[in-house]
Each structure stands twice: as C-alpha cells, then as structure tokens.
Amino acid sequence: MADTGALNRAGVAAGTIPRELSGPRGARPRRIVSRGNIILYGTLFVMAVYYLLPLYVMVVTSLKGMPEVRLGNIFSPPMEITFEPWVKAWATACTGLNCEGLSRGFWNSVRITVPSVILSIAIASINGYALANWRFKGANLFFTILIIGAFIPYQVMLYPIVILLREMGLYGSLTGLVLVHTVFGMPILTLLFRNYFSSIPEELFKAARVDGAGFWGIYFKIMLPMSLPIFVVAMIIQITGIWNDFLFGVVYTKPDLYPMTVQLNNIVNSVQGVKEYNVNMAATIITGLVPLIVYFASGKLFVRGIAAGAVKG
C-alpha cells in the first residue's frame, strides 16, 4: 500500500539513516550528504506526506466504482480503475433537471472570476500603496474599519448587501457580484499590499520622488516590478476564494450566471439520496484544477520575484 510505504520511508528519512535518501541525493552535483540536509529534506518529506495523504485518498476514491467505495477501505488502491466518476462529474451529473455536470457553470465561473480578481487586486494594490506611501489624514480610521470588516462572518452581511444591491439596481447582475467580491476581498488584500509596500526600503521611494516621479509613476515604475511575489500571493488568495465561492454566486446572481460551484455543491452536498463519494472526489479535483494550475504557473512568477529582489540588493 502506497501510503504505508510512504509513511515508512518518511519515518526512515526523519531518523538518522541516510541510505534511503542518498540515492536521489547522489545525483546532486554540488553538495554532499550532510546532517542538515537530511533533517531538511526529511522534514519536508514528512510534511509532504501529511499534505499529500488526503489527495491520495481523493484520487484513489475518484477512480473506484461505488460498490468498491462502500467496502470502506479508503486507502486501498482501486481494484478496477474507472474514469466514470470523472466523466460524470464533468459532463452528466445533475443539478435538479440540468444534467450537464460541472461543465455547465465552468464559463460562468471564468466570467465571474476574471473581472473580480483583476478589479479587486487592482483596487487593493493601489489602495495599499496609497496607505503605505502617501498617507492622508483619516486614512487609518477607514483602514481600521476595513480590517475589522474582515472579521464579520459573510452570512451576517447577506441581507444588508441584498438591500444595498437592490437600491443600486445591481441585484442579480454580474457587475453586482464582481463588486461584492471586490468588497470582501478588499480588507485582506489591502493589508497585504500595504504591509508589503511599506517593507520596501524607503530610500527607493525617496529617490524616485527626487527624480520627480508622482503617485502613479512610482506605482507603475517602482512598486509594481518589485512586488511580483506579493501579487502572486494576492492572485492565489483571490482566484481560489472567488473560484470556490458558492454563497455569493448563488445569492447575488440568477441561474444563468451561477458558477460551477453551484453544481459542485450539488454533487458534494446533497442531503438526501445516495452520496456518490467517487463523483464527489472527482468533482472536487476538477473544480480545484483551475486554482492548482495557477499555483503551478505562479512558481515562475515567484522566481522572477526573486530576480526583481536581487536587483535592489
């Protein structure tokens, strides 16, 4: 069984026997096996097992048929691999009468996520920049209210926002939903950018001012290029949050705009009737793929962020 094997290996790696790790390490050109490295990679490996175990369970379950799932050993690999749960989750799972699976809401999710992510990050980054480098009177008061706002459970704000959107004439529209996402993303993102920008050495800012650059000039020419890692983090937060959002999508829009999480919720969250765990797991992995792809892609940006950091050093 793969998991116990992994556990064993992890146990070995965490101990003092270097043999297990010396194989891959031998291929490394530069460094020699050291105790520090064993501890380093051992710890990473043990942690990786903890993080991967649930994924393993999910993948294995999603490849089993329902009779096998009912047998109950969640760790055992599938006796007969079937991709039917995946097909069903994507293409044929029903939400009420609409049997198009997750595919039905996919483009809606894209239509919701793209403008919401762009708008919320744009506003929050400029906002954070203004707060970090161009403070004006009263800014801290608003900012404090904003941060406190981040602690309000979403559910409490449901009705007031319904009223607000109704009065603005935006209830049920895509614009309304994008604004809601922007508003709820704002506290954390603003804080993120504010704190990041204020950790950038002030000398840079001062030098730019001496050169005559203004508010927008400094933002675009100095701050933006230096902030790739934090933009990546902001994107990770927003894309994940908005892509996985169910509550706002379903409360503030109409059925023709429902995101794919409405289908996911249906597949995963049915209260009555048979729970198809294999389809649940497949649907979850499929829904998570978009953020996952962003995570992978963000690796490159992270590296570039380091390069940007190196320039200043």
Add this chain to the structure above:
Amino acid sequence: MTQQSRPNQLFRNLHAKIAAIPMIFTAVVVFAGGTLWTIFYSFTDSGLLPRLKFVGLAQYERLWSTPRWLISIENLFIYGLGMLVFSLVVGFILAALLDQKIRFENTFRTIFLYPFALSFIVTGLVWQWILNPEFGIQNVVRQMGWESFAFDPLYNPDIVIYGILIAALWQSTGLIMCLMLAGLRGIDEDIWKAARIDGIPMWKTYLLIIVPMMKPVFITALVIIATGIVRVYDLVVAQTSGGPGIASEVPAKYVYDMMFSSQNLGQGFAASTMMLLSVLIVVIPWAYLEFGGKKRHG
C-alpha cells in the same frame, strides 16, 4: 507620512485620496453600515425577515444562557489559539526550509499549497474519512498489527475540536507559507551575508533578525489567520456538523443556524454582534498601536 511630501501635499495626496475612494466606500457604507444595521436589529425579535419590534436585551439574555453558544465560544478559543500558533510556526518553518535554495522547491511549494485550492466542504469530508476509526488511520494501523491503537478525534467530544484543527491546518498553512516565503524573498541578501560574516548561527539570524524584519508579513498572516478563525463554518459542518452532540459547535455556525435554519434573525444578529464585539476588543487597541499611533515606515 513622509516629510518630503509636504511641499506639494495637497495636489499629490489628491491622487492617494482618489485611489482610496473604493476603500472609504467599503469601510463606511458596507462594513460600518452593515454592522450598525446588524447591531440595530439585534435588539428586535426579527424572525425570517428584519422587523422593527424591539425586545431590549432579550436576545442577548437568551444567547448567554444557551449551552450551545457557550460551548461555541470555548471551542473558538481552543481552535483559534491552535490555528494561530501552528499556522504561524509551521508556515514559517516550511517557508524557511523552502528558502534554503533546495531542489524541487516548486514541487514542495505546490504540495504544501494545493489544499488551499480545495473547498472547506471537501476538506472536511476527506478528513472525516481519514479520521474515521472504522476505515481511516485507526483501522489501517490496527490492520498492521497494533490492535489497541485508538485514534478517533472526531468521535470524542473532548478532543473533537483538535480533529477539526488538523484539517484546518492542512488546508490553510500553505497560504501562510507562501506569504512568509514572499516575505523572506523580500529580505536583502546582504543581511544574510553580514550575519554569516559575524558568525551568527542560522536559527539565531532567523529569530533575531529576519523575523523582526518580516513584521508586516507576520501581521498580514495574523489577520488572514484570525479572520479565518472567526469565520470557521463550512469545515465544521462538513466534518462533524457540530458533533458529537454539540461538542464542536462554533460561533459562526450558531449565527448561520439561527438566521437561516431557526429563522430567528434577531438571535443570529445578537450572536454576531457579540462576535464583532470580541473582535473589536482585540483589534482596536492593536490597530491603534499599529496604524493609529506615531507614523512608522518600514
């Protein structure tokens, strides 16, 4: 506020003010407005719909005499403390490990981060399975021969909240790690060089030089973790539904259940007002020190 900005302050700060309009609107209209609205209606007996029939403090009296609410508060403390400590510590350690110019950094980072892409509902479901004594870890260990092995946190009222903590940490430490990593990458290479030349051991460099330098990142992480703590809801619903019994109830769930299941908005609003109040007690002094006091930069 920087000294240099004084001469042309009016004109330049105009830009900053324009840039801050969305924030001001959000803070004043949505958050402050919505909060006042909530507090206002917590003194009514609103049921399914808000209505203006005032009942004084009756909702609060009921709230504080409900065993479920008291358990929720207690759980939030344990969960919150666990989340804060472990998220920060584990997140930072992972980031520091990844920052050692290791091989496969990208792979490891993605492994630690991917759970963040999955919704809480599914996180709860998977961990419910793994922690289930019948077919999860306990079963596997027993099959390997350790017959008396017992590990069933989700079915033991005394420790169920830790079972939820395990899943919550799994889901969210990746993001904290990423944040810390971004912070570490923002640290000047020269500082490391200087520390090495001075012969300061690595752990000391981290603890005494790097961590203080990363204070802003830690604050961001702290707020992200703290908001997640206060809002924890889906995970509990998916993992235990508040059980066994009412042993793993949390305040946000109480609020939600009151508002939409019991159709007692007044009670739900009273509970959320209490949540907000406790947040205010913690956040306002801190916010005053952090943002309100003397100017600081960097």
Add this chain to the structure above:
Amino acid sequence: MNTLKAVLAASTMLSVVTTASAVDLEVTHWWTSGGEAAAVAEFAKAFDATGNKWVDGAIAGGGNTARPVMISRITGGDPMGATQFNHGQQAAELVEAGFMRDLTDLAEQEGWRDAIEPSSLLDSCTLDGKIYCVPVNIHSWEWLWLSNKAFEDAGVPVPTNWDEFVAAAPALEKAGKIPLAVGSQSWQIHGVFRVLLISLAGPEIYQKVYGEKDAEVAAGPEIAKIFKAADDARKMAARSNVQDWNQATNLVITDKAGGQIIGDWAQGDFQVAGEVAGEDYTCLPGLGVGKALETGGDAFYFPSVDDPEISSAQDELARVMLDPEVQVAFNLKKGSVPVRGDIDQSAANDCMKKGLAILEGGGAVPSQEQLMSPDIINQINDLMTEFFSTPSMTPEDAQQRFAGIIGSAS
C-alpha cells in the same frame, strides 16, 4: 395578448399555446438527488406540456443552504416564479409581508379543500383564511428499518416492535453489530425521539406537547417514559459513528447495524442497493406498535409579481402540481405519498402500503414543521443531540430542559 393568454390558461388546462407566447417560469427547490430530481422532472414535463417552460433553479445542500438564496431573491426584488418550502411556519413571514400570492380563488375553483388529504396539509398553507401554497407530497418519519441478516447473525428473531428490538440489543452487540444506527446530525436525533413519542406515547400526547405546547404534559410521566426509551436508544446507538442519514442507512443495508429509525425516504436507498422488503430488510411503521404517522412534506409557494402572464403561468403550475396523474407520477419517483385522497395508490410497494393503511385508518398527525416554529424545533434538536452524546446527562435532566423549551414556545 396578455388577456388572451390568461383566458386561454384559465379555460383549458392543456392549452395549446405557441412557443412565442410561452412563459419561462423559474422554479427554485432543493431537490437534487437522483430520485428527487426524477420527481421534479415529472412536474417539469407536465408543466412544459401546457406550453410554458419550466426553468429549473435547483440549489443543493438542503433547505438551510437554499432558503437564504430564495429569501434573498424574493426580498431583493427579483423573485422566482415559484419556490419550494416545507409548509408550516417556514414561509409564514414571507406571506405576512405580502411577498406571496394568494391562491384561494384557484383553490376553490379546483376544489383543493375536498381533494387534499389529510386536510391539515392545506391548513398549514392557510393564513387568515387564505391559501398561499400547494402541498405536493407526504413524508412520514415513523419508520424502523431492520436488517434481517444482522439479527440472523446475532441468532435472534427479527423484532416486530420496539420492546423486542431493545431486548435483542445485547445479542446484536455480542455479534459485533451496532444495535441502532443513528446519524449524528441533530435533526435525525430529534427525529428518533419524536418517533418514540408518537409511536409509544400516542398521537394525543404528541398533540398536547408539540401542538398545544403543554409544558406540564412535557414534564409528566408519559414523556418521562419516552425519555427512558430514548435512553435505551442512545445506549444502542453509542457506537454508531456516522453523520448523514444515508450513511446510517448504509450500516443497515450492509448488516453492520440492526436497525435505523428514519423517515420513508430511506426506502429509496434500500431499493438502490437491490434489497427486497421482507427478505433483506423489515420495515416497522410506528415502531410496530404505533398507529400514527406524521404527515409532513413539501409545498410550493408563488411569489407575487406584477406581470399577469407570469401570474397565469403560476396558476397553471399550481394546477399541474395537484393534477391526479402528475401527483402519482411525482410521488412514485419521490418515494412519498400523494396528497390527494382520490387517486389510485396501487403502485405503492409493501412498506408504503402498510403506511397508507395507517393513514387511511385516521393515523395522520401533523408534522413538527406544521406545529412549531423552526426556532423551537432547532432548540429541541440541540437538546436531543446533547442528550444522545452526553452519557452523564440523565433522562430526568433532559426532560426538564425539554419541558422548559416547550414552555417557552407556548
């Protein structure tokens, strides 16, 4: 054009309307699992046949997820054409606030008063003498589902009533079975208690406590007996480590548990698993002794709109939902009992026939949703959950708190 449509709709039930003038009517509901969706499809098919179009607005996750959406839509000024609620007190405030259409005229025209059985179903759609909703099905809670194989393994005969079941519990335990499977969600645990109450103490006591909110009866000896029985039940369920009702049902299906107390919707799961009533499993309505079933169910409400075209389409839908043929088709798929007393029930299976016999014998009692506000129900839910999971909590303590909640509701 509008008037023409209205006349057409009012005069003929299956009016032939060209697609150009068809009305798209959005219907929101939380029926999303296999059987439920198939049942909804029957409504949609019948409604589409009238020339209108059913736009499906299914929201999964049960009422607690779907209701905020529905209420937001209605209060946000963008109401759907029709929406599901459990009838009773759930939608009362929306009705009072004038968000829902008065269906009284239609009801009289169609003779719902005479057709709908039990009449309490229509009563709970009625406010100040006006009818605001259409009940569409009956679900009952009072069922004990037993695994025949589990008892065979334990070497005891399959019980025929609650007392025998309790007596068989030690044998089941010895054979490594969980005597009673109970999902740990609070509504299920409260359900078990209510079933014990209605079946063992009888419908009169139930009416006194749940209907009239008589705190004295709730604190009295009859209810004390029920708490004793609930004490038995919690001991029998001590090792039941599942949450969802269908996971608990699965324990019975796989013979790991002796039985489960849950509503008639569990039947669908037994069927899906290929189990046969009588051979593989046994159903005991009223725990084998009671002669009463709760008759709860679902109902549809129609938000008020200004557009007369939509209004007439709403009438059309209401009519379709109570059409005898549609009722049979819908309820067969849903696994529930039709709300009309005047239709053929021969398609029902053995277990359901037992249930129907009880209903025909006058054993219908209103469901808790019809008698109590969701707030009170949830408080009892929490209490029962606490009682079941806290072995140190005595039945006496629990009863005292129970009586307190009942008293606060009156």
